Amino acid sequence: MSEEQWSAVDAFIEDQLLPSDRELRAVLEASSEAGLPSIQVSPPQGKLLNLLARALGARTILELGTLGGYSTLWMARALPSGGRLVTLEADPAHAEVARANLESAGVADRVEIRLGPALETLPQLVAEGKGPFDLVFIDADKVGYADYLGWAHRLSRVGSLIVADNVIRGGSVVDASSDDEASQGIRRFYRALATSPGLSATAIQTVGTKGYDGLAFILVTAEVPDA
Ligand code: SAH
Ligand code: DHB
Ligand code: MG
Numbered sequence: 001m002s003e004e005q006w007s008a009v010d011a012f013i014e015d016q017l018l019p020s021d022r023e024l025r026a027v028l029e030a031s032s033e034a035g036l037p038s039i040q041v042s043p044p045q046g047k048l049l050n051l052l053a054r055a056l057g058a059r060t061i062l063e064l065g066t067l068g069g070y071s072t073l074w075m076a077r078a079l080p081s082g083g084r085l086v087t088l089e090a091d092p093a094h095a096e097v098a099r100a101n102l103e104s105a106g107v108a109d110r111v112e113i114r115l116g117p118a119l120e121t122l123p124q125l126v127a128e129g130k131g132p133f134d135l136v137f138i139d140a141d142k143v144g145y146a147d148y149l150g151w152a153h154r155l156s157r158v159g160s161l162i163v164a165d166n167v168i169r170g171g172s173v174v175d176a177s178s179d180d181e182a183s184q185g186i187r188r189f190y191r192a193l194a195t196s197p198g199l200s201a202t203a204i205q206t207v208g209t210k211g212y213d214g215l216a217f218i219l220v221t222a223e224v225p226d227a
Contacts (some may be wrong), residue, residue, distance in 0.1 A: 006207040014043045023105040024073060030104075031068030034097045040067055041139070041165065042209045046074035049137060049163065053078035056161055058134035062125075063087040064118050064148055065140035069098035069105075075137065076107040085111045086130065088118045088140065118144060122151035132157035138164040142182035145189035153199060153224050160220040164189065167203050168214030189216075198222030 024046070032038065041049065053061060053075050059082070061075050066089035076085045085107075089095040095115045102108045114121045118140050125131065136152040138145060145164060152162045167173065172183045173190070193201045193216070201218040 001207075003207075003211060006211075007209045010042055010044060010208040018043050018047055024070070026104060027068055027070050027073055027101045030101055031070065031097055034068070034093070036068050036094060036097060039210075040070035041074070044208065045165075045206075045210075045215070046071055048215075050074045050078045052161060052163065053135050056134050059083045060131065060133045060135075061085040062131070062133040062136045062152070062155060064122075064136075064138045064152075065089065066098045066113055067094050069101040069111075069113075071137060071139065072098065072102060072111060073105050073107060075135070076102070076105075076110050079110055083110060086114060086125065086133075087111060088114050088116070088121045090115075090117045090140070118148060118151075122148070122155070126151070126154055131155040132160060134160055136160065136162045138162065139166070141185075142166060142169075142189075143185035145185050146192040149189060149192050149196070149199075149218075150224070153196065153220060156220045158220055158222060162199075162216075162218040162220065164216040164218070166213055167216045168205050168212065170212050193218065197225060 049071060059080060063072055066072055066087040072087050079085060092115060095113050099113055102111050133155050138148050138152060167186055169183055169186060172178050172180060173186050178184060193199060198221055199218050200221050201216055203214055203216040205214040
């Protein structure tokens with residue numbers, strides 16, 4: 001089966017289930033015009049994040065890796081009134097495009113973009129007593145995923161859901177001797193998942209417009225044990 005077929009099926013799913021949406025389309029257009037890489041979640045994946053947030057009744061959402069704010073907008077739309085989303089982004093140019101996009105989409109009042117490497121902004125959130133977050137979406141640099149998982153756990157409560165993107169990477173995740181830093185980062189992430197008390201997880205392989213990749217779903221079953 002080919003990438004062409006996977007993309008045709010994603011287009012079919014979009015056509016059948018995801019009515020054309022002016023704000024979401026505008027985010028993609030403005031991001032592309034600004035020269036951002038087109039690596040955001042696919043429309044069906046964005047809708048999945050939106051459905052999960054609604055099913056959880058999430059009032060607080062944390063995202064790692066904003067890019068132009070496309071996944072941010074899908075999740076922000078799921079928030080009830082008074083709900084809040086914090087999204088972390090290291091690249092000032094990306095954060096600026098996202099800020100304008102989220103403003104135009106009418107969700108800026110619910111969303112806070114924190115500029116800086118996540119390994120700096122995550123401890124700040126903890127220090128400020130932010131959280132617990134009902135839903136966390138990890139989608140920043142893959143090298144940091146194992147560390148991000150630990151911070152996400154600290155910023156969660158029992159019953160929170162953590163979702164992580166890009167955990168299959170074309171299948172390269174099974175290659176223990178891969179010289180790809182990102183694949184090694186994802187392998188460390190699985191090891192952290194497997195050895196963290198209080199996290200119950202699975203990963204699902206996916207195909208579509210983003211090629212062969214996958215998502216991890218992690219339920220928080222207990223708080224981080226005291227150090
Ligand atoms: N979640 C977005 C896509 C994110 S792409 C969507 O689906 O719409 C990954 C983003 O993570 C990029 O914007 C990149 O600049 C950002 N990033 C990379 N390293 C980071 C770090 N250390 N801390 C925070 N963000 C980082
Ligand atoms: C890349 C990052 C992502 O989060 C993604 O979903 C696809 C690609 C990347 O950095 O290439
Ligand atoms: Mg991703």
